[in-house]
Amino acid sequence: MQRTILRDLLILLGVFGLIWLVFSLFSYPDDPQLISKQKEEQLGDSYVELILLNPMFEKLDNSVVDSALLVIGGRLEDALPDSEYHYDFVVFESEMINAFTVPGGNILISSALIAFCDTPEELAAVMAHEMGHVEKQHVMSRLIKELGIEILTSRDQFVLGEIAGMLSSTSFDRKQEEEADLFAAQLLERAAIEPRTLATVFRKLEKETDWDLLEDFEIVSTHPNLSSRIRESLHYKPAADFQAERIDLDWEGVKAALL
């Protein structure tokens, strides 16, 4: 009798353990995957078009800057071979230091941010952070949560314009920022760029006295505050055999091309 009792117990534990395990592997409602990647890319492209129509986000057509971004972006993308996104980095003219993520792997970067970065690695760190928001689907989940799928997939031009407007000053919550920071550090390490460069960017942003220039920048507009993020970033431990490789760019030349 005791043996059959024990056998029954094992059956019960096995069945319920299996139920837990199997259902843990599914995707659940607040998963932004409710919108297909293809649809997300289509939406993202229309948002980018609308954003660039706004005089505040005029696209910068400059081959030197574009090719620099291709080099930096390519280096980061190469370190992310399993990504389902194809990244598109677009530079717009603005005095505001800003970079933000639009669905579908579109990352918009202000010319002032490029000027603010002293090295291409610093820009790479910001780009990696934004890519973190893309890969972790923070933008999509935020939009789905705030607006719902119906509004998000609307074809109404006014609605689309409003969403595009929201995207340029999206702020994320603490957990999402921390996730993006960690993702950035790991991606930078894989791309043979010093993973703690994000701390340098945070330190410089913290020192920036003209806060009006940073008003819309999601990196500084949300909690946790910069000093705790500097600490977190410096805590990151790269692998023992990690060797940073410089990004081979004439950075001063790139910055001069902005003028």
Place this chain on the structure above:
Amino acid sequence: MEYHPLPQPDQIETRVKEDAMGAYFMMFATAALGLPLPIINLVAAIIYYYVNREKGRFVQFHTLQSLYSQIPVSLLNSGLVAWTIVNFVKDLNFTGFYWGYLIMVATADLVYFIFSIIGAVKARKGVFYYFLFFGKLAYHQVYRIRPERAQSTLRNRPPGQ
């Protein structure tokens, strides 16, 4: 190991059958009351068991089966409530693991509910119904013939003996 013989439905009084059925319904009421913390319903279930155990092995079996099966269900429910609260307070993600756990707990609740209803109906008819694991455990506990205690283990004796 030897077991006491099982009574047949016509050998069990209606009153006893109703008390055995009550054990299952009693667990529902207390399970709802004690959802966040299993203490209340488990204490109530244990009290019900002790109050009714003198009414014979048939009642004792059903009460114990119901009590045993309620313990893991209550713990699973409490775990779910605690996990949900922690997720909200600490603003954590509701991961696939969480949803998997939720579905597992919901399944356990449903299975417990269905089996308890069947158990109650069978008890009312004076029939034994064994849940997987818990049924055998309760039967083993209640119907096992325990060896008589030897006289020498008696501690209280009349004066002068």
